[in-house]
Amino acid sequence: MSLETLEVMLRRQFEAADGRPLSFIFQGGEPLLAGFGFFARLVELVEELRSPSQPISLSVQTNGILIDDQWARLFADHNFLVGVSLDGSAALHNAYRVDLGGGGTHQRVLAGIQTLKTHRVAYNLLTVVQAVNVTHAAEVYRYLKDEIGATYLQFIPCVEVRDGKPIPASITPQQYTHFLEELFEQWMKEGYGKISIRLFDSITNALYNDQPGSCILEKACAKALVVEYNGDVYPCDFYVAEGELLGNFHTHTSAELMAAPVRLRLETEKGQLPEPCHTCRHQQLCYGGCPKYRHINGILGRGEADYFCPAFLALFDRLVPIASEFVARVLWNEASPLERTLLFGLAQLGKNGASGVTLSGLRRWLSESGERNSSSETELLFRPELLFRPELLFRIPSADQCQEALNALVARRVLTRSAQRFTFRNRVLPEWIERTVEEMLGNQALHT
Ligand code: SF4
Ligand code: SF4
Numbered sequence: 001m002s003l004e005t006l007e008v009m010l011r012r013q014f015e016a017a018d019g020r021p022l023s024f025i026f027q028g029g030e031p032l033l034a035g036f037g038f039f040a041r042l043v044e045l046v047e048e049l050r051s052p053s054q055p056i057s058l059s060v061q062t063n064g065i066l067i068d069d070q071w072a073r074l075f076a077d078h079n080f081l082v083g084v085s086l087d088g089s090a091a092l093h094n095a096y097r098v099d100l101g102g103g104g105t106h107q108r109v110l111a112g113i114q115t116l117k118t119h120r121v122a123y124n125l126l127t128v129v130q131a132v133n134v135t136h137a138a139e140v141y142r143y144l145k146d147e148i149g150a151t152y153l154q155f156i157p158c159v160e161v162r163d164g165k166p167i168p169a170s171i172t173p174q175q176y177t178h179f180l181e182e183l184f185e186q187w188m189k190e191g192y193g194k195i196s197i198r199l200f201d202s203i204t205n206a207l208y209n210d211q212p213g214s215c216i217l218e219k220a221c222a223k224a225l226v227v228e229y230n231g232d233v234y235p236c237d238f239y240v241a242e243g244e245l246l247g248n249f250h251t252h253t254s255a256e257l258m259a260a261p262v263r264l265r266l267e268t269e270k271g272q273l274p275e276p277c278h279t280c281r282h283q284q285l286c287y288g289g290c291p292k293y294r295h296i297n298g299i300l301g302r303g304e305a306d307y308f309c310p311a312f313l314a315l316f317d318r319l320v321p322i323a324s325e326f327v328a329r330v331l332w333n334e335a336s337p338l339e340r341t342l343l344f345g346l347a348q349l350g351k352n353g354a355s356g357v358t359l360s361g362l363r364r365w366l367s368e369s370g371e372r373n374s375s376s377e378t379e380l381l382f383r384p385e386l387l388f389r390p391e392l393l394f395r396i397p398s399a400d401q402c403q404e405a406l407n408a409l410v411a412r413r414v415l416t417r418s419a420q421r422f423t424f425r426n427r428v429l430p431e432w433i434e435r436t437v438e439e440m441l442g443n444q445a446l447h448t
Helices: 003-017 034-047 069-077 106-118 139-149 173-190 198-207 254-258 261-267 290-300 309-334 335-351 361-374 373-382 383-388 400-418 428-442
Strands: 022-026 058-060 081-085 123-127 150-156 231-235
Touching: 003 254, 022 034, 034 058, 034 261, 069 081, 069 106, 081 106, 106 123, 123 139, 139 150, 139 173, 150 173, 150 198, 173 198, 173 309, 173 335, 198 309, 309 335, 309 428, 335 361, 373 383
Parallel strands: 022 058, 058 081, 081 123, 123 150
Antiparallel strands: none
16 A cells, blocks of 8 residues: 555545544555554554544554564554464464464564564464364463463454365365364363453443444444555455445545445345344344355355354353353443433333343433433432332332322332343343342342
8 A cells, every 4th residue: 555545545544534533454465564663654644634532543454574662662652452363383383374484483473463562562362273273272272371471362254165066275164163162161161251252242341332343243234434555445345346346545535435335235235134133132233244255154155144153052052151151240230320220120120032121221211211200200210119119019008108109119110111122032131130130129129
């Protein structure tokens, strides 16, 4: 990419963002081949174009072999997040990653990582799960964590089709299923969430706030633009191909590129779920996976679902119950007394099966319900003891408790009427809340 194209792209994107957060990720091929001067100019332009408080995130995905002190200083000074590709120990990594002389690059990658560490650059490791390392999940995980000392890991399964057949480095869905199972076991040995694995984090994020942070688990495909060296723009790096071109930054604004029919088509394609997903128990978490992997599955004559669907299903079945319990604790700890009351009320209403309760959703609903309901009804919701003491509804031992029982009924009615849109993904969160409240009631903690 020329400096001119870089500048045009940045100017267009900053203009469109108008002070909102922006994220730029440089990947290749090998992006550091663009040269140090390219990245020095990039950070200069970013400083020039950003508004004072605008959050900017800069990342680079590299094979690591060119990283020296000069690069590492630039990354540290400008808060780059550096993703380094490393597929495991030397034998596993060098199987597919060789330099121009034909030698494995493992040693040089390790030197690059060490330089990043010396300069305290934030880095993560990206491991391509390919035909050689796929049967060594535990070994790969232990190597990256114990030998390299990495705490942020990302695993990308490899499948590419040429002439109707998977290339030799490709893995099968069954291999990936076993890989994830073994990885999950190793990961759980550390304790839930101690090491960051992007896919596992994304599942937890989705359960927590409906924002997985990974396009494969989003409802729609990423709203990102992929820019080629000459300024051509595509909707996703899986869709850099003839017929998928959105336009070019030299001739189109960011808004025009975002509105291009090709991009809008891809965005909706993810939501057009293939038949096997219609009845899937994890549909609201996975949203059918990745359209590209569905396409590959079709070419290989394996059906319409995502090629890696069996691996997702097995992982979701294992991880979701544990992640849901973790999310329940976080939600409960972050919730205000009123929000806890509502969570408890919703848990008792007990609907499940759709997109899930989030704190941000609850907060939105609270502010809306303040506007919708009469003030006396809304006030009742601010009396947690009414919902925390369901016995008031059924046992009215004395006349002065009669009014409280009526209040409790009204509070419940408001909750029932207004909370139609809240459902639980599974029974873990409501059951956890009910258990917790029972313990609190037992300890009289609610009344102190
Ligand atoms: S896990 Fe499989 S069946 Fe379920 S939504 Fe995802 S791709 Fe579809
Ligand atoms: S096609 Fe796949 S990789 Fe591309 S944005 Fe959609 S889900 Fe993500």
